[in-house]
Amino acid sequence: MPRYLIEVSHDEEVVACAHVVESFLKYGSHFVTNADWGCLAGVHKAWITVETDSKDQARDVLPPAYRSRATIVQLNKFSMKEIEEILKHHGKK
Numbered sequence: 001m002p003r004y005l006i007e008v009s010h011d012e013e014v015v016a017c018a019h020v021v022e023s024f025l026k027y028g029s030h031f032v033t034n035a036d037w038g039c040l041a042g043v044h045k046a047w048i049t050v051e052t053d054s055k056d057q058a059r060d061v062l063p064p065a066y067r068s069r070a071t072i073v074q075l076n077k078f079s080m081k082e083i084e085e086i087l088k089h090h091g092k093k
Contacts, residue, residue, distance in 0.1 A: 004058035006048040007071040008035075017044060020066070027063040049075070 010020040017039045024032045024046065035046040052058045058072050 001051045001053065003049060003051050003075045004055060005073045005075055006050065006058055006062065008046045008062065008066050008069060010044050012044045023063050029061055031061045032063065
């Protein structure tokens with residue numbers, strides 16, 4: 001099943017951070033309540049990794065108010081063999 005990284009930015013004011021975190025915690029979704037936050041490091045974003053069938057399903061794990069501002073990226077891993085094949089077909093000597 002595909003994996004997605006969900007990133008949600010928010011305003012940097014302390015109260016804004018608190019409101020977003022409160023919204024996520026109250027939403028109750030396991031994914032959302034276990035979000036990772038960068039606020040204490042000055043990066044005002046939340047990150048969630050989920051396995052779902054689609055990008056739309058990944059977006060749907062968020063509270064509705066935050067879905068439109070989310071960036072969602074499908075994640076993948078590469079093997080050395082895959083990279084060697086890519087480089088072979090694109091001119092690596």
